[in-house]
Amino acid sequence: MTPPLRVAIVGAGPAGIYAADILTTKDPQASVDIFDRLPTPYGLIRYGVAPDHPRIKAIIVALHRVMENERIRFIGNVHVGVDLKVDELRHYYDAVIFATGAERDRSLRIPGEDLQRSYGAADFVAFYDSHPDREQTWDLSQQRHVAVIGVGNVGLDVARVLARSADEMLSTDIPPHVHAVLADSSVTDVHMFARRGPAQAKFTPVELRELDHSPNVQVVVAPEGMEFDAESEAALGRSKSLRMVVDVLSDWAMRDPRPGPHRRIHIHFLENPVEITGTDGAVTGLRTERQELTGDGNVRGTGEFTDWDVQAVYRAVGYRSEAIEDLPFDTFRLVLPNEGGRLLDLDGEHMPGLYATGWVKRGPVGLIGHTKSDAAETIAHLLADAPDLTPAPHRGPVDIDALLADKGLPVTDFAGWDRLDAHELTAGEPVGRGRVKVTSRTEMTRIAARA
Incomplete structure (x- = not known):
């Protein structure tokens, strides 16, 4: 048997x-x-x-x-x-x-990728989510203008966390050290870059709309990137979700700028990053090449280059x-x-x-x-x-x-997780938060192991 x-x-x-x-x-x-x-x-x-x-x-x-x-x-x-x-x-x-x-970042394979302040999105996500095995220090105090390469949901998350105020994040489960880093941030402008057009964007309508929910953030879509070819139109006809994404982007591209003070997220389509530039081993800029649609959903370079003044680059081009x-x-x-x-x-x-x-x-x-x-x-x-x-x-x-x-x-076992879960929920009560996350592997294990 x-x-x-x-x-x-x-x-x-x-x-x-x-x-x-x-x-x-x-x-x-x-x-x-x-x-x-x-x-x-x-x-x-x-x-x-x-x-x-x-x-x-x-x-x-x-x-x-x-x-x-x-x-x-x-x-x-x-x-x-x-x-x-x-x-x-x-x-x-x-x-x-x-x-x-x-949970590791794919490489862009462009010059300058190894400069200081050139980050993989996965590393930043691991920081603000307090992954116990990853780096738990970060410095946003020297970053005013930053670039996020990639327009998937991870890119949106990174851009949103960089742009939102630290106090807005207090309603979440972030621990004190993450809040302190966000509170010390000098970021004023986040520039998101996509190699292809808006009809090839990978984010979902819900994720995109959430980008514009904060009163402290304005999303600005560069109108010159809102281009469509025959395959783009066909893709919009095949996908209701993609049509909703493009409708939102089109509305944002046409609206007037809102007076500050606030931080801004700029979305640039048809801009291909070709080099991260730097001085003294650290990021000081990003060079992109303008792209044009080829009619089949792909793009090609135009030979027109732009240098962007940024002090950090966050690469959100996929995990591996x-x-x-x-x-x-x-x-x-x-x-x-x-x-x-x-x-x-x-x-x-x-x-x-x-x-x-x-x-x-x-x-x-x-x-x-x-x-x-x-x-x-x-x-x-x-x-x-x-x-x-x-x-x-x-x-x-x-x-x-x-x-x-x-x-x-x-x-550790699942009963131990329930103990840790209860501990984090209880820790949030005195400060009016749903949860305060424990960040140390040793401390998590100790709490989970209690009889």
């Missing part, structure tokens, strides 16, 4: 949790352990979404319900590939699903996944090589019992909700393969718990 399926999922963000939910729903006998290198679950919802996005953070409520399933366990503070090898996991689980996401030790990695697409979620070896053959879902499977595209259909495909393949998988020799939860204890790892 085949024993109930035991599966490990590596990554406790939405992709991993959705996969666990679908698996335990499709197979009522299956059990899942979700590992994460952080002591907390929820991945990019906690550490990749801007703090002034409570609507998106509310997804945690649905994810929490999934994690309460008695057949799903959370095992935090365990870095698979470092603390625990992939081959070790195979002794305890019939299958392993990797849902490690994408990182390789996992002992697994093949596609260095071109920057994902785990796979076919429908089944991992492939260097010869393109399926690796039995190993799977991927989410951004590490398909790249960092799509919204959080898209990971559900992505997980469904991976789980369907896993269940189809299940009869032929080699059962793990050590199957009980006590077996993996004993291994982790032998390694001396300070493991």
Whole structure:
């Protein structure tokens, strides 16, 4: 008789949790352990979404319900590939699903990218979301005019956080040190640059409108970039959402400037960054080349260049996944090589019992909700393969718990997350805030470990 399926999922963000939910729903006998290198679950919802996005953070409520399933366990503070090898996991689980996401910045590959004050958006996001493993110092005091390269939702988040006043952010879960940095900011103007036209913008209507909600910020769209070709018009006809985006941008391009004082976000379409310029090793400007539409949705350079006076550049041109030790990695697409979620070896053959879902499977595209259909495909393949998988020799939860204890790892569990969650909510009450986030990994682990 085949024993109930035991599966490990590596990554406790939405992709991993959705996969666990679908698996335990499709197979009522299956059990899942979700590992994460952080002591907390929820991945990019906690550490990749801007703090002034409570609507998106509310997804945690649905994810929490999934994690309460008695057949799903959370095992935090365990870095698979470092603390625990992939081959070790195979002794305890019939299958392993990797849902490690994408949290590092893609490169622009232009001169000057390595200058001081040339930042990856992911690094700034990790700062204002207080990621425990990333840099927690920042200096905005020397930045008056800044450039944000990229017009996706991450670019919008970065521009909005840079432009909003520090006190507006006090309604969010930012800790005191982030508020202090924002309060010390000298930013007056944020310039966003897009290589293509408005009909190729990647943000959503809701995200775009939120950019203009603050009384302390005015959004200015450069009218010379509001151009459309035949493919642009066709794209607008195919997508109601894109039409809404363009309508908002068109309204902003035509409105009169509002008298200050306030900060401004300038959106420039058809401007391709070609060089970040600097003096004494630090950013002092950005050079762009004017683009023109070619009729098929693409663009070409015109040979007309503009130098922008900026003191910092934030690159929001996409995230990338990182390789996992002992697994093949596609260095071109920057994902785990796979076919429908089944991992492939260097010869393109399926690796039995190993799977991927989410951004590490398909790249960092799509919204959080898209990971559900992505997980469904991976789980369907896993269940189809299940009869032929080699059962793990050590199957009980006590077996993996004993291994982790032998390694001396300070493991956290879901009950520990509930304790940390309650602690952060309580910390917000005296200052009239919904939550004050704990930033230290050591402190998070200590609170989560309380009996």
